[in-house]
Amino acid sequence: MYHITYSLEEIKNVIQAEGNIPHFEYSVRTLAFDSRKLVDEKYALFFALSGRRNGDLYIKEAYQEGVRNFVVHKTYTGASEFPDANFLLVDDTLKALQDLVAKHRKNFSYPVIAITGSNGKTIVKEWLYQLLGHEKNIIRSPKSYNSQIGVPLSVWNMNEKNNMGIFEAGISRKGEMTALKNVIRPSIGVLTNIGEAHNEGFDYREDKIAEKLILFKGVDLFVYSPKYLEGYTGTIPGKKKFTWAFNQPANLNVIRQYDGYGDYTSLTAVFKGEEIECMLPFKDAASIENAVCCWALLLALKYDEDDVAEWIEELHAVRMRMELKTGINNCSIIDDSYSLDISSLAIALDFLNQQNQHPKRTLILSEIPEAGISPKILYKQIAELLESKSVDRLIGVGPEISSYAKLFSTEKTFFPDTATLISQIHTIPIADETILLKGARKFEFEQISKILTQKVHETVLEINLNALENNLNHYKAHLKPGVKLMAMVKAFSYGSGSFEIANVLQFNRVDYLAVAYADEGISLREAGVTLPIMVMNPDLLGFEMMIADKLEPEIYSLRVLNDFIEVLKKKNKNHYPIHIKLDTGMHRLGFSTEDIGPMLKIIAKNPSIVVKSAFSHFTSSEDPLSDDLTHEQINLFTSITNVMEKTLGYSIIKHIANTSAISRFPEAQFDMVRLGIGLYGIDGTYPAHKSPLETVARLKTCISQIRELKKGDTVGYNRRGVMTHNGRVATVKIGYADGYNRQLGNGTGKMLVNGFLVPTIGNICMDMCMLDITGIPAEEGDDVLVFDENHTVNDIADQLKTIPYEVLTSISQRVKRIYYYE
Numbered sequence: 029m030y031h032i033t034y035s036l037e038e039i040k041n042v043i044q045a046e047g048n049i050p051h052f053e054y055s056v057r058t059l060a061f062d063s064r065k066l067v068d069e070k071y072a073l074f075f076a077l078s079g080r081r082n083g084d085l086y087i088k089e090a091y092q093e094g095v096r097n098f099v100v101h102k103t104y105t106g107a108s109e110f111p112d113a114n115f116l117l118v119d120d121t122l123k124a125l126q127d128l129v130a131k132h133r134k135n136f137s138y139p140v141i142a143i144t145g146s147n148g149k150t151i152v153k154e155w156l157y158q159l160l161g162h163e164k165n166i167i168r169s170p171k172s173y174n175s176q177i178g179v180p181l182s183v184w185n186m187n188e189k190n191n192m193g194i195f196e197a198g199i200s201r202k203g204e205m206t207a208l209k210n211v212i213r214p215s216i217g218v219l220t221n222i223g224e225a226h227n228e229g230f231d232y233r234e235d236k237i238a239e240k241l242i243l244f245k246g247v248d249l250f251v252y253s254p255k256y257l258e259g260y261t262g263t264i265p266g267k268k269k270f271t272w273a274f275n276q277p278a279n280l281n282v283i284r285q286y287d288g289y290g291d292y293t294s295l296t297a298v299f300k301g302e303e304i305e306c307m308l309p310f311k312d313a314a315s316i317e318n319a320v321c322c323w324a325l326l327l328a329l330k331y332d333e334d335d336v337a338e339w340i341e342e343l344h345a346v347r348m349r350m351e352l353k354t355g356i357n358n359c360s361i362i363d364d365s366y367s368l369d370i371s372s373l374a375i376a377l378d379f380l381n382q383q384n385q386h387p388k389r390t391l392i393l394s395e396i397p398e399a400g401i402s403p404k405i406l407y408k409q410i411a412e413l414l415e416s417k418s419v420d421r422l423i424g425v426g427p428e429i430s431s432y433a434k435l436f437s438t439e440k441t442f443f444p445d446t447a448t449l450i451s452q453i454h455t456i457p458i459a460d461e462t463i464l465l466k467g468a469r470k471f472e473f474e475q476i477s478k479i480l481t482q483k484v485h486e487t488v489l490e491i492n493l494n495a496l497e498n499n500l501n502h503y504k505a506h507l508k509p510g511v512k513l514m515a516m517v518k519a520f521s522y523g524s525g526s527f528e529i530a531n532v533l534q535f536n537r538v539d540y541l542a543v544a545y546a547d548e549g550i551s552l553r554e555a556g557v558t559l560p561i562m563v564m565n566p567d568l569l570g571f572e573m574m575i576a577d578k579l580e581p582e583i584y585s586l587r588v589l590n591d592f593i594e595v596l597k598k599k600n601k602n603h604y605p606i607h608i609k610l611d612t613g614m615h616r617l618g619f620s621t622e623d624i625g626p627m628l629k630i631i632a633k634n635p636s637i638v639v640k641s642a643f644s645h646f647t648s649s650e651d652p653l654s655d656d657l658t659h660e661q662i663n664l665f666t667s668i669t670n671v672m673e674k675t676l677g678y679s680i681i682k683h684i685a686n687t688s689a690i691s692r693f694p695e696a697q698f699d700m701v702r703l704g705i706g707l708y709g710i711d712g713t714y715p716a717h718k719s720p721l722e723t724v725a726r727l728k729t730c731i732s733q734i735r736e737l738k739k740g741d742t743v744g745y746n747r748r749g750v751m752t753h754n755g756r757v758a759t760v761k762i763g764y765a766d767g768y769n770r771q772l773g774n775g776t777g778k779m780l781v782n783g784f785l786v787p788t789i790g791n792i793c794m795d796m797c798m799l800d801i802t803g804i805p806a807e808e809g810d811d812v813l814v815f816d817e818n819h820t821v822n823d824i825a826d827q828l829k830t831i832p833y834e835v836l837t838s839i840s841q842r843v844k845r846i847y848y849y850e
């Protein structure tokens with residue numbers, strides 16, 4: 029990696045660490061905190077950040093990968109296990125990370141812009157990068173790396189080849205901004221906006237503004253809109269200030285907007301007493317505001333007005349998503365359209381590396397324009413990166429990357445441009461592999477994506493993997509120390525996917541997976557999932573296949589127990605793990621109390637099995653009115669499992685808590701919890717629209733046709749929809765065969781069209797249905813949201829008088845799933 033190196037001694041001084049350094053000769057140029065995402069191990073400094081479970085395990089993993097330098101908490105005692113590694117002991121490892129980067133930051137005296145605000149930080153950062161990139165060689169935060177960890181990792185990338193830095197900072201509670209300010213040390217500040225107070229961990233708007241403004245204390249220039257500081261009584265930072273506003277006195281006051289030029293909005297503003305103009309290639313209010321914020325900064329920096337207007341006209345959309353889609357020839361395609369640079373390539377390669385469903389991993393990569401370092405160093409870095417991320421094949425596009433072909437030790441092919449690659453794509457063998465597409469904008473890789481992915485029938489279920497991870501972490505934070513987590517991925521992970529979800533869960537180190545039927549488990553194994561998997565409804569015919577795939581059965585009766593033992597004996601298996609299901613009140617599957625004795629006798633006699641866990645299921649853990657019953661279940665479960673452990677003479681994993689029980693009944697966490705619907709963003713414990721969980725699934729379709737109808741006209745089969753007014757009806761591409769229940773017809777169901785909630789009209793058909801869109805703006809081809817974070821799965825469940833579980837799991841398999849990270 030190209031980076032200033034620091035000696036261990038220097039680092040020890042900067043972060044004021046204790047501890048012996050047996051190897052002073054090691055030096056550091058790369059920071060790491062996640063043992064799953066290591067690069068440049070030899071020169072890496074690994075921070076064991078507190079608050080992460082199994083921290084010791086991660087140190088061991090990082091060590092095994094070759095890391096030799098660690099910053100750990102003073103209480104760490106494992107150092108003696110690794111005699112050839114350096115351990116720096118500190119009180120607070122996060123603070124040590126920040127202090128080290130703050131020191132690194134001081135090496136550079138070029139301008140650094142810091143951006144904060146409630147929304148728009150990443151867009152404004154990327155747009156400033158596009159605009160100022162005409163004149164500057166800029167280092168910026170990758171994606172939206174704006175947290176207590178993300179900011180130091182971003183600023184660490186500063187080097188003397190750059191002449192400007194742009195970093196975003198985001199906070200979720202009081203006290204965090206000081207640390208970020210010390211790391212970024214901005215000379216220029218940009219405030220995007222201030223949103224509602226309650227959603228960001230602050231009780232009062234004034235508190236929130238004050239905390240955000242800490243970032244800008246002492247800057248030479250501060251750019252903001254007075255609208256967002258209205259009522260704020262503290263001092264406004266900035267030796268110089270530059271304001272922007274819409275029809276309000278400001279240094280840049282936008283007085284007219286006109287959106288009649290196709291995709292463009294023309295903006296007229298008063299600046300230094302004169303009218304100036306620019307054309308913005310966007311029409312939505314948020315983009316207009318973000319662009320004006322950028323416009324203001326460039327004028328404040330005294331760039332020529334005409335140049336600035338020209339650059340603004342060339343702005344392009346910032347696409348943050350990294351999408352995982354099904355491709356041709358049994359491939360998985362990862363489409364990462366975020367602009368190409370080495371740090372975003374590393375992030376995308378981590379996601380590629382996480383995919384186990386195919387034996388091979390291919391990267392299609394364009395050359396990286398304007399990387400700011402010499403191409404030789406750049407492509408050498410990339411070659412190292414590909415090696416450490418186990419890329420099997422590189423398809424390079426562009427003359428420059430082609431000329432460094434010999435640096436790459438993987439299987440490789442090169443093409444001078446995208447058009448040539450496309451014209452010869454039939455000559456490249458592509459099958460059963462995961463392909464990451466990462467191209468700079470001008471290489472237009474979306475054309476390759478179109479060829480490699482299967483045609484989508486335009487109704488898609490979008491699965492937000494960040495949200496899934498955040499929900500998982502939400503529940504992990506509620507677990508007592510040492511409690512394991514089993515993730516329920518039955519029924520295609522509640523409709524959201526199979527190996528795509530399991531891979532994420534495995535990567536995030538859940539302890540167990542559970543599926544309903546053996547074939548679900550078998551397909552996870554075929555996709556390379558190695559976690560232990562429990563099968564809840566094993567059947568006699570599937571036992572042999574289960575054993576072959578190391579799937580662990582739920583045993584719920586004496587009959588199943590005896591059957592399974594028979595098969596194990598035939599296969600000569602010993603100590604095969606099983607999970608005993610106990611009936612404590614659900615009366616579905618499970619041993620009843622009187623069968624426990626005979627069950628234990630059989631188990632004691634049969635070394636072919638070992639009881640891995642014993643578990644039961646709550647009937648109504650979400651319902652406060654049933655709490656007495658839930659407590660009875662907990663008591664019964666406790667006493668049965670006590671007897672079991674005593675009789676068997678070994679300890680077993682005991683588990684009973686599902687999603688709602690995890691936080692409602694912490695005493696019922698026992699040794700493991702089984703997290704189901706909460707993972708997918710739904711938990712009845714939390715009041716609607718106040719949930720700390722994030723929405724994971726979004727079901728999206730689109731309008732095929734719009735027609736004008738008169739009062740009295742009828743719509744659909746059996747003429748059940750009758751227009752009560754003159755108006756417009758849209759036909760959308762989703763029907764009951766997609767899982768949009770037929771009960772949702774005739775106004776019962778609603779969908780979002782361009783932000784407006786509209787009712788269905790007429791009966792739902794098999795493949796489509798009709799919406800009354802009278803009076804709202806909509807065109808053929810527009811997206812329609814069946815459910816999302818605003819109109820939720822819960823809302824649909826209410827419309828249908830059912831539960832969200834049924835709505836989610838009913839979405840049929842023909843609806844394409846797209847998985848993405850933002």
Ligand SMILES: *Cc1c(COP(=O)(O)O)cnc(C)c1O
Nearest residue numbers: 516645686687702703704705706
């Ligand atoms: C589905 C299921 C769960 C998960 O329940 P949620 O309410 O979705 O968390 C837990 N245990 C068993 C036995 C299940 O079948």
